[in-house]
Amino acid sequence: MPDATSPSPIDGIARRVASVWGIRSRRMSEDRGITGGQNSGPVLVHAAAAVDARGVIAPAAMVLDGGEILDLGSPQQIGPVAGGMVLDAREEVLLPGLVNAHCHLDLSGPGPVPPESSFSEWLDRVLALRGDSTPAAMAKAVEKGIELSLAGGTAFVGDIAGFPRRPQLDALRASNLGGTCFPEFFGLGDRQPATCSEMAAFLRDAGVKDQAVRCGLSPHAPYSCGPEVIRHAVAHEVPVAIHVAESLDEAQFLADGTGAFREKTERLGAWNDGVVIPGSHPVEYVLELLGSHPAALVHLNYIEPHHLPLLADSSATVVYCPRASAYFGHPSTGVHQYREMIEHGIPVALGTDSLLCLDTPDRISVLDEMRLLFQRDAVSSEQLIKMATHWGAQAIGEDPSLVDFSTGSIGGVMALKSDSGTPTLDEVLQSESIPRWIMPPQMFS
């Protein structure tokens, strides 16, 4: 397993492309002595196919220049490009850099860990593993997560930052990834006013806009945050992410205040006289608190059929983490209803959750979630690319045009081979291949 200090294969590729284009990569220029130069002209890429959420062009010719797509079409339509270099990807499929709509990069330190018999026990284990949450340790874990994300073809993340939060945001902002950092907050009952003040102060200090990585908010979950905290978070009108209906223990706690999560809440000292049990299902409860505000609802492992129209009528985006759900055995009552959600017109993005749950120690990427759903559930590649790009962007408050091949700015372009040698997205999703960046993410503040 590579550790955080070993050079990633992405570095060599990124460096090469950057030096050709004079890409102003902050990380590369600061850490490796490469300075941004004059753009050396357009690059023409010939590929077996270019696939994005809008469709497929096969074969494809793409003209890139200085972080932008100038043109895309068939090789006949595009023809030669005067004065530019030509990249040969005729054995590969081009994809936009992907959106990992839910990750915990600050949990990348320990690497994958085996599942426990209960979620509660697993949480205890994670807290013990995470142990050292000094600013330096958190920043280091996020930096490892960033390298692994780039190695898997990720351009944008919706990253949850646990305590102390700010080092994780700063590490992301110093990277080439774009997206949203969601600092995570807890607060039940009497603790709510203090948590609301803390959220407001964090946003004020962090700065919300004019950054490649914007700052959102994550009230952790409806069993760990009271209604005031959730309402306060969405009132700030920044991207919001909440873990919802992840486990049956959560549903029980919200229904009548009993069960494993009650015990856990008391043990952690979070229970107090001001806690009011809503007596409703997590999905209904959270949707009522959100009103018309958008939010990313993460997991939704346990929903009832009548929640589908409620979700469809809301402004929420669902984030499904297929490998994480499978790792914890969710939903234990059947299969995840992400396909029913999509049929009801609900956008469903893909997330990885933390590296702790993944079977890919060398990368953190929703490419592997796409592969799981393609192979396990026979979901079409057209649907999967939409989940991994446009709907992911929607979940984290990003501009969807940065993750498709429309002309103009793009978050990154990568090329993938298939194990069979047939360069189609279907074959890539049957394969184990690792992406190579044709144009790496290059976020500017």
Ligand SMILES: [Zn+2]
């Ligand atoms: Zn999570």
